Amino acid sequence: MPLGYLVQLGDYSLDIxxxxxxxxxxxxxxxxxGSGTWEWxxxxxxxxxxxxxxxxxxxxxxxxxxxxxxxxGPVAHxxxxxxxxxxxxxxxxxxxxxxxxxxxxxxxxxxxNGDSVDGGTGTGPSGLNDxxxxxxxxxxxxxxxxxxxxxxxxxxxxxxAGAGNDVIYGDGLGSETLDWSAQGADGTxxxxxxxxxxxxxxxxxxxxxxxxxxxxxxxxxTDTIYRGADEDFDPNSSLLLFxxxxxxxxxxxxxxxxxxGATVEDEVLNVAFRISDIDWGSGNHQDMVTINAYDADGxxxxxxxxxGANDTVSGNTITAGTAGESASDASGSALIEIAGPxxxxxxxxxxxxxxxxxxxxxxxxxxxxxxxxxxxxxDGGEGDDVIVAGGGDDTIIGGEGDDxxxxxxxxxxxxxxxxxxxxxxAAGNDTLDGGADNDLLRGGSGEDILxxxxxxxxxxxxxxxxxxxxxxxxxxxxxxxxxTFIITDTGDTGEIVIVGGEGGEINGDTLNLNGLADxxxxxxxxxxxxxxxxxxxxxxxDGTLVRFFEIENIICFTPGTRILTEHGERNVExxxxxxxxxxxxxxxxxxxxxxxxxxxxxxxxxxxxxTSAMLPDAKRTLLVSPQHxxxxxxxxxxxxxxxxxxxxxxxxxxxxxxxFRLPRxxxxxxxxxxxxHQIIYAEGVETESxxxxxxxxxxLGEDERESMFETFPHLRQNLDxxxxxxxxxxxxxxxDALLASNGGVAPRLPRRRATPRRAPELTLI
Numbered sequence: 001m002p003l004g005y006l007v008q009l010g011d012y013s014l015d016i017x018x019x020x021x022x023x024x025x026x027x028x029x030x031x032x033x034g035s036g037t038w039e040w041x042x043x044x045x046x047x048x049x050x051x052x053x054x055x056x057x058x059x060x061x062x063x064x065x066x067x068x069x070x071x072x073g074p075v076a077h078x079x080x081x082x083x084x085x086x087x088x089x090x091x092x093x094x095x096x097x098x099x100x101x102x103x104x105x106x107x108x109x110x111x112x113n114g115d116s117v118d119g120g121t122g123t124g125p126s127g128l129n130d131x132x133x134x135x136x137x138x139x140x141x142x143x144x145x146x147x148x149x150x151x152x153x154x155x156x157x158x159x160x161a162g163a164g165n166d167v168i169y170g171d172g173l174g175s176e177t178l179d180w181s182a183q184g185a186d187g188t189x190x191x192x193x194x195x196x197x198x199x200x201x202x203x204x205x206x207x208x209x210x211x212x213x214x215x216x217x218x219x220x221x222t223d224t225i226y227r228g229a230d231e232d233f234d235p236n237s238s239l240l241l242f243x244x245x246x247x248x249x250x251x252x253x254x255x256x257x258x259x260x261g262a263t264v265e266d267e268v269l270n271v272a273f274r275i276s277d278i279d280w281g282s283g284n285h286q287d288m289v290t291i292n293a294y295d296a297d298g299x300x301x302x303x304x305x306x307x308g309a310n311d312t313v314s315g316n317t318i319t320a321g322t323a324g325e326s327a328s329d330a331s332g333s334a335l336i337e338i339a340g341p342x343x344x345x346x347x348x349x350x351x352x353x354x355x356x357x358x359x360x361x362x363x364x365x366x367x368x369x370x371x372x373x374x375x376x377x378x379d380g381g382e383g384d385d386v387i388v389a390g391g392g393d394d395t396i397i398g399g400e401g402d403d404x405x406x407x408x409x410x411x412x413x414x415x416x417x418x419x420x421x422x423x424x425x426a427a428g429n430d431t432l433d434g435g436a437d438n439d440l441l442r443g444g445s446g447e448d449i450l451x452x453x454x455x456x457x458x459x460x461x462x463x464x465x466x467x468x469x470x471x472x473x474x475x476x477x478x479x480x481x482x483x484t485f486i487i488t489d490t491g492d493t494g495e496i497v498i499v500g501g502e503g504g505e506i507n508g509d510t511l512n513l514n515g516l517a518d519x520x521x522x523x524x525x526x527x528x529x530x531x532x533x534x535x536x537x538x539x540x541x542d543g544t545l546v547r548f549f550e551i552e553n554i555i556c557f558t559p560g561t562r563i564l565t566e567h568g569e570r571n572v573e574x575x576x577x578x579x580x581x582x583x584x585x586x587x588x589x590x591x592x593x594x595x596x597x598x599x600x601x602x603x604x605x606x607x608x609x610x611t612s613a614m615l616p617d618a619k620r621t622l623l624v625s626p627q628h629x630x631x632x633x634x635x636x637x638x639x640x641x642x643x644x645x646x647x648x649x650x651x652x653x654x655x656x657x658x659x660f661r662l663p664r665x666x667x668x669x670x671x672x673x674x675x676x677h678q679i680i681y682a683e684g685v686e687t688e689s690x691x692x693x694x695x696x697x698x699x700l701g702e703d704e705r706e707s708m709f710e711t712f713p714h715l716r717q718n719l720d721x722x723x724x725x726x727x728x729x730x731x732x733x734x735x736d737a738l739l740a741s742n743g744g745v746a747p748r749l750p751r752r753r754a755t756p757r758r759a760p761e762l763t764l765i
Contacts, residue, residue, distance in 0.1 A: 001026045003074070004059065004067035005038075007083065012114025013090035014058065014066055020081035024074050027061035034058060034087030038068055042078040053084050060089070090114065092121045098134035098153070105132060106142040118144040129164075138374070147383070156374035156392070165383040165401070170408070171373030171390030173269065178203045178254070178364040181237035186221040190239070200262035200368050204255040210248035213351065217241055217252065225276045225360045226333040232365065233274055238327070239361040241347070246354040252347040254364065264368040265408060265426060267296050267341035269388065274362040275347070276333040278311050278318055279325040284355030287320040290348040293338045295424075297462045297479055299442065301342050306335040319352070327360040339386075341369070341406060341424055371409040371427070380405075384419070393428075398435075411446075416453070425462075443479075452476075454490045463504070470496055472544050480504035486512045487546065500550035507598055508552025515560055515620060516540045553601070553667060561622060563672065564681035572670045572682075577711075581672070584631075584679035584686055585726065593673040593711040595690070595704045601667035608650035614658035619684045623662065625669045626651035629729060631679050631686035636741045641734065647688060647727045652735035671700075673708065677726040692722040 003026050008019040020038055039053050056070040066089065075081075092114040098105055110116040120127035128146030134153045141157065143150055147164045151172050159168050176198040183196060193206040209215040220238045227233040243249035257266045271293070278287045293301040305313045309331040310321035318334050325332030338345065345364075351357050373391030380387050384401045390408045398405050400418040407414055409427040416423050417435040425432055426444040433451040434441055441450045443462040450459045450466065456473035465481040471490030478485065480503035487496070500509030517538045526535035526549075535549045562569035566580040566588050573596070575581070580588040601607060608626050612618040615630060629647040638644045653659040671690040672680070678689045692715055697705060709716045730738065 001028060002059065002067070002069050004069040005078075005081065007058070007066040007068055009066060009091065012092050014083065014086045014088070016083050016085065018083045018086075020068050020083065022078040025067075027059070027063065027065070027067050030060045030062045032057065033060055033066065033089050036068075036086040037084040038070060038081055039084040040075060040078060040081035042075045042080070044076045058086055058089070064091075090121075094121055094123065094131060096121075096130055096132045098132075098137065098139055100136050102137045103134055103139045103141075105134060105139060107144055117142070118146065122146060122148075152376055152378070154374060156376060158377045160379045161381045161383075161385060163382045166380055166385045166387075168378050168380060168385065168387040169390065170376035170378055170388065170394055171370045171392070173388065173390075174200060174264065174368040174370070176201055176268075176366060176368060178366075179234070179237055180219050180239050180361075180363060181221045181234065184219050186219060188219040189216065190219060191215070191217040197259055200259055200264040201268060201366075202257050202259045203364070204257070206253045206255070208251045208253075210250055210348070210350075211243075211245060213243035213245035213247070213249045215241070215243045215250035215349075217250070220360065223327055223360065225274065225327045225362055226330050227274065227362070228330075228335065231274075231335075233362040235328075237363050238276075240358055241349050241361065242356070242358040243349065243351060244356045246351050249349045249351055249357070252349070252361070254345040256343055256366070258371075263371050263391075265341070265371055267343050267426070268366040268368055269340040269342070269406070271336075271338040271340060271342055271345060271364060271366040273336050273364045274333055275318070275336065276360045276362070277325055277327040277329070278308065278320045278334060278359055279332045280320045280322050281324055281353075281355065281357075282322075284353055285357035286352030287357055287359055288317060288350040288352050289334070289359060290315075290317040290350075291336050292316055292346045292348070293340070293342045294344045295341055295442065296343040296444065297442070297460065299460055299462075301338060301340060304337045304339075306337070308332045308334055339404060340366075341426060369406070369408050369426075373408075373410075375410075398423075407444075420455075447481075450476075452490070454492055456492070456494055461501070470498060472496060472540075472542075477501060478509050482507045482509060484510045484512060485548075485551075487514045487516050487540065489516055489540075489542070493544070495545040495547060498546065498548040498551070500548070500552070502550050505552070509550060510553040511548055511551045512560055513538065513540075513546075515562065516542075517546070561624075561670075561682050562619075572672065575672065581674070581680050581689075583674070583689075584681075586678065589674050589678060591672055592675055593671075593690075593708055595671040595673070595700060595708060596668055597671075597701045597704050598668045602663045606661045606663040607667050607669075608654055608659055609662045610650055610653060610659045614653055614655075615685050617684050622683055622685065622687075623667075624650050624687075626661075629688045631688070631727060632738060633686075637738060640737055640741065641728065641730070643728050645727050646734075646738070647725065647729045648735045648738065649729070652730065652732050653739065671704075673711075676723050679726055688726070691725055692719050693725075 003024050005020045035057050037053050037055050041050050054072050056068050059067050096115045097111045107117050115121045117130050118128050122130040130148045132150045136154045138155050139157045141159045143161050149167045151169045152159055191207045195202050195204045207217050218240045220240045224235050225238050227235050256268045258264050280286045291303050293303050295301050303316050307313050310323040312319050370390045375392045376394045378387050379397040381399045385403045387396050388406045393410045394412045396405045396414045398416045398421050402419045403421045405414050406424045407426050407430050411428045412430045414423045414432045416439050420438045422440045423432045424442045425448050429446040431449045432441045434453040434457050437455040439457045442460045443466050445463040447464050448466045451469045452459050452474045459468045459476040461478040461483050463480045467484045468476045469486050469488050470476045471488045472492040473494030475497045477499040478501040485498050517540050521539035524536040534551045538546050561572045563572050564582040577591050579591050583589045607623045609621050609623050611621045627649050629649045632648050633645040637646045673690040677691045679686050680689050714721050
């Protein structure tokens with residue numbers, strides 16, 4: 001055990017002029033740093049020395065300190081000493097580490113090893129590419145400049161990455177490997193398949209013989225395969241896929257799922273592996289390998305292929321060049337990388353010639369996402385960022401740049417902002433907003449809300465009942481569940497393509513044109529919603545073509561019908577009890593009860609579309625229940641019935657052209673009920689509020705009826721207590737006479753019309 005003097009590292013590195021102090025102590029050596037000199041002042045024997053320079057050795061001790069052992073032995077009395085020359089050494093390791101508490105990690109923070117944000121201890125030319133590992137606690141992290149990698153750790157963290165191409169993990173990732181050598185001895189036949197537990201993930205392998213090529217799959221632990229300089233693949237652990245003949249040979253499928261009791265997602269990230277010996281033999285074989293990847297909803301996931309020098313890539317397929325190689329040659333080895341999230345990977349192997357052929361597949365490396373974690377706030381800032389939030393209800397902001405943003409388990413809010421971003425909600429009821437440019441949004445499981453924003457976006461709802469806001473140039477697929485597609489005007493160009501999806505439906509998918517379509521352009525090419533749903537086209541008012549498939553409900557105006565309120569016109573489905581609506585007789589009046597019911601839209605429940613050809617004052621076609629009534633006024637009504645204003649139901653206006661039934665799978669009717677029956681304004685037309693007569697209440701569902709009675713308990717025993725209708729209601733023959741007297745068209749409303757007490761503003765929600 002050597003004796004030496006403690007060196008005080010002033011800035012976490014061994015530098016000239018660092019102090020060396022008494023007393024001399026014994027220490028356990030961790031490593032020898034190298035030789036150097038010290039400059040000391042003091043006494044030895046009967047002599048005094050000033051600024052004496054002498055040689056010695058520097059050591060790193062197991063206690064973490066640096067010690068100097070002078071070659072000429074100890075000094076009797078040391079007044080002062082400093083480093084005069086020394087080997088290079090620093091305590092910082094390039095990793096900025098937090099504590100177990102609530103840290104604020106920014107440019108003013110220095111960890112125990114001397115690492116700091118933008119302190120020059122990171123990688124890159126200026127040392128600004130920092131790695132930050134915050135650890136537990138509710139941390140606040142600002143990583144500043146450079147391409148930073150940040151692991152926020154457990155609990156509720158806030159991250160602002162700043163400029164640069166940053167990688168942010170809200171709750172950290174686990175790293176696992178599918179190891180062929182762990183599955184059996186060299187040469188073991190695994191074509192029947194197996195499942196290997198890699199820690200938190202069960203990877204299930206299955207193989208299929210796709211042709212007449214005697215396909216085989218065997219473990220190899222003695223053959224050496226190629227691996228890159230910075231890669232960790234075991235060169236003596238691989239899978240040999242072999243065949244004998246032309247065309248399709250085999251398909252190898254990897255399925256990922258969380259192991260029992262594991263708190264990770266079923267999907268994994270950052271899958272990487274190599275396929276080697278992709279080569280050619282004259283007159284014998286030409287290897288052709290296709291790699292596909294899919295998420296949990298079956299959507300294709302991007303595969304990045306870096307081929308060997310002799311091979312080419314087209315799409316996801318690698319084709320061997322005209323050279324023969326071995327498994328250990330770089331020129332025939334392709335690196336496969338799949339960022340994910342990914343649930344399944346498949347390798348499709350084929351032969352372009354007719355002889356025997358084989359390829360070697362390395363171990364698969366991948367990372368896992370935790371399903372537990374804090375509610376993090378993660379902001380990537382400028383640059384092409386990768387952010388994985390993990391468990392918890394997280395907020396992710398991509399900022400400018402082409403970002404990849406993954407939420408994980410929990411109800412996440414994900415904003416892409418500028419750039420061509422990829423947003424993945426994963427599990428939970430997530431809200432995804434692509435922002436500007438051409439984005440890809442994947443909702444995953446849960447009832448998600450997807451906003452494409454501007455640009456040509458792709459929206460994939462995934463499982464459950466999702467809401468997708470789709471604009472010009474977008475493509476949307478709802479996936480499973482009862483999805484709703486709402487058309488929005490983003491000011492872009494390009495047709496809109498919408499696929500409802502057919503799995504897991506109860507009421508079916510709904511297309512809400514949101515008042516932006518020209519109803520007269522609606523063309524149904526497949527009217528049978530039991531055989532793939534309604535399909536067809538419709539044009540928006542700006543000329544944009546909307547193509548839709550597998551849609552059960554098309555809502556043009558209800559919900560979507562605009563009601564005049566104190567704040568102008570609002571979509572009826574956005575109204576709530578207490579909101580003030582404009583009435584003809586009594587001005588602004590509060591809504592007391594709102595009800596809605598979704599029913600099969602055929603037979604007696606099929607809605608009636610009433611066009612402006614029937615109601616000249618209508619701003620657009622209204623889609624209403626058959627018994628819903630409109631106010632008709634004028635001298636003809638007074639002449640026929642002695643009253644200048646009467647109510648006529650939509651079903652009595654049905655002439656098959658200007659007003660007509662519009663059957664479909666389902667329709668949602670929204671009821672607006674006030675203190676008493678009133679005339680309100682819908683799309684510029686005077687119409688009625690809900691009236692609690694026997695026929696009206698009979699049309700309500702049981703829950704809806706009970707809800708109404710809770711608001712109006714006095715009606716439970718006597719519906720007549722609600723009072724009479726606000727105007728006379730015509731019978732069918734009376735309505736026929738009134739409409740016939742005006743050529744089958746309802747008279748135009750008189751110009752004197754109630755107006756709001758203040759100028760309305762148009763509010764579309």
